[in-house]
Amino acid sequence: MADPQAALVTQLRNIQARTGKTIPALHELLTASGLQKTGERRSLLMEQLGLGYGDANTVALLMGKPLPPLDGSAPPPPAAVVGDVLDALYSGKKAGLRPLHDAVMALVAPMGVFEQAPKKTYISLRRKKQFAMLGPATQTAVELGLNVKDLPPAARLKAVPAGGMCQYTVRFSALDEVDAELAGWLRAAFDAAG
Known part of the structure; x- marks a missing residue:
């Protein structure tokens, strides 16, 4: 069976590589923007960083939620x-x-x-x-x-x-x-x- 949490970790690592920013740094950017709605945050990431819908949506949806370890230091929590x-x-x-x-x-x-x-x-x-x-x-x-x-x-x-x-x-x-x-x-x- 596919592990959705492992897919999420891979997606987040790819986002970091593509943007040159960590996920927490992207969340800080969204917080600083003052935008509150997920759709607005997603649009900002798409427009300013060129992220696709799915990647931008994932980053926006993870605002204020615990992130899985992205450095390989520990296995990700269950999905x-x-x-x-x-x-x-x-x-x-x-x-x-x-x-x-x-x-x-x-x-x-x-x-x-x-x-x-x-x-x-x-x-x-x-x-x-x-x-x-x-x-x-x-x-x-x-x-x-x-x-x-x-x-x-x-x-x-x-x-x-x-x-x-x-x-x-x-x-x-x-x-x-x-x-x-x-x-x-x-x-x-x-x-x-x-």
Whole structure:
């Protein structure tokens, strides 16, 4: 299973390398700006430092929260927020679907840095923009929404009408459906997001 906290540490280290500033220094910059809303702080980081949406959003969301060690001195603490949401999403009659979610995350993890944004009924996966949505669709199936254009037609890939968060969805109920074809669709969405 992919470790979201390790992905966060990698993302923060990359932000520091790109900007030449530590995360605490970026937080000081935001505090000095006087901006209070996350969106305003995110915009400032994007405009002044050229950060992408996902990186700027992560820095803004971490304001006033404890940071994981970024110098490799200690292992990062567990990712309680995402884990808590996953525990809630995959509880009761949907508990058996959690291995499907974990299998998809194992496909995404090696692709690069991304953010997991927990929502009420799914997890949003983001780079500069959302590239996928993942969560239980029914008691027996998980649904993966893909934000990518022009995927080749496939029997299990459903095109979604324009105007939605994703252009395609795919539902699956078994681990053998988390296969190379699904990995290819995920890769295309990941690459298209920045």
